[in-house]
Amino acid sequence: MERVGGGRWGEFWRRASCCLQSAAATLGRSTAAHEALFMVDRTRVPVHERLSKNPCWLLPPHHRLHRLNRRRAWVGSRVSSEVQKKAMENGRGSSCVANDERWSLAGATALVTGGTKGIGHAIVEELARFGAAIHTCSRNEAELNKSLKEWGAKNFKVTGSVCDVACRADREKLMEDVKSTFGGKLSILVNNAGTGKPMVAVTPDEYGFMMSTNLESAFHLNQLAHPLLKASGAGSIVNVSSLAGIVGIDNITIYGATKAALNQLTRSLACEWAKDNIRTNCVAPGSIRTPLMEPLLAMEEFVAKETYRIPLGRVGESEEVSAVVAFLCLPAACYINGQVICIDGGKSVNGNL
Numbered sequence: 001m002e003r004v005g006g007g008r009w010g011e012f013w014r015r016a017s018c019c020l021q022s023a024a025a026t027l028g029r030s031t032a033a034h035e036a037l038f039m040v041d042r043t044r045v046p047v048h049e050r051l052s053k054n055p056c057w058l059l060p061p062h063h064r065l066h067r068l069n070r071r072r073a074w075v076g077s078r079v080s081s082e083v084q085k086k087a088m089e090n091g092r093g094s095s096c097v098a099n100d101e102r103w104s105l106a107g108a109t110a111l112v113t114g115g116t117k118g119i120g121h122a123i124v125e126e127l128a129r130f131g132a133a134i135h136t137c138s139r140n141e142a143e144l145n146k147s148l149k150e151w152g153a154k155n156f157k158v159t160g161s162v163c164d165v166a167c168r169a170d171r172e173k174l175m176e177d178v179k180s181t182f183g184g185k186l187s188i189l190v191n192n193a194g195t196g197k198p199m200v201a202v203t204p205d206e207y208g209f210m211m212s213t214n215l216e217s218a219f220h221l222n223q224l225a226h227p228l229l230k231a232s233g234a235g236s237i238v239n240v241s242s243l244a245g246i247v248g249i250d251n252i253t254i255y256g257a258t259k260a261a262l263n264q265l266t267r268s269l270a271c272e273w274a275k276d277n278i279r280t281n282c283v284a285p286g287s288i289r290t291p292l293m294e295p296l297l298a299m300e301e302f303v304a305k306e307t308y309r310i311p312l313g314r315v316g317e318s319e320e321v322s323a324v325v326a327f328l329c330l331p332a333a334c335y336i337n338g339q340v341i342c343i344d345g346g347k348s349v350n351g352n353l
Helices: 007-027 031-037 047-053 061-089 118-129 141-153 168-181 204-232 253-272 300-307 318-329
Strands: 109-113 133-138 158-162 188-191 235-240 278-285 340-343
Touching (some): 118 133, 118 235, 118 318, 133 168, 168 204, 204 253, 235 318, 253 340, 278 318, 318 340
Parallel strands (some): 109 133, 133 158, 278 340
């Protein structure tokens, strides 16, 4: 044990050293082991000088950690107070956390296919409310123009073009329009278009049409959008699948097969394109109230059968799907990748008969 300086703390350390040596002799341990146990570092500053400035060096490690955590908490509260004060000065009041850039799509650009009806229409409006500029498409020019007029009246930044996503040439033209509109960068791609028909009524041409619309279009648009998404620095793809791609449902067999393939495409792209800072996720809606479903939802027998195994006891709304899509596109969701999220009121997990 080295000789330490004089004074009050020097005397204190000499006595502490005697205690350590006695304990070492009793327990068969070296003094060095005890000093290591108490994390005493005497190599830089003389012990009596260090102790005179900060006596807590003699505390056991867990006591010192407690003091360090208290210090960190105090510093954190000071930083939080400064952020809050700055937010108040900027007129944002106490909502500084909720209104920061993690929860905004201001400056983001998005392509949403099939955006004039149902879930697609709700997605366009949800993204627009978060501040994104959006380009959408539809096969029906009249429907597209009507929707664009409505969005213009709401001051949403939405443009559109006529496109049949089942047609390869139309998809290529659509992506050229997007590239021109957004200056070669795309933050968000939502593959929403889809169609289905009962298995026994499907002709070879209709089979090809469903495959092209539901699966090939998503594959091809992802492929075309890749350089634009990569150029944005933080791209997000959201594929709109279906519960039919996860569980078996009568009368939509081919539709379910295309959606199951879309689920796996999502998982694979999530792994393959993560290196380019592009996230890929998927939502799988269950029974959702859309214009296509309205005639069926008018039938009490259908509604009873459809909601029987839904724990929430009702069909969903398009806005309940669009909210999840928008969240997946937000910076706050930047660690969510490769997920297929069911939006079905709990139907997919209900094991009750």
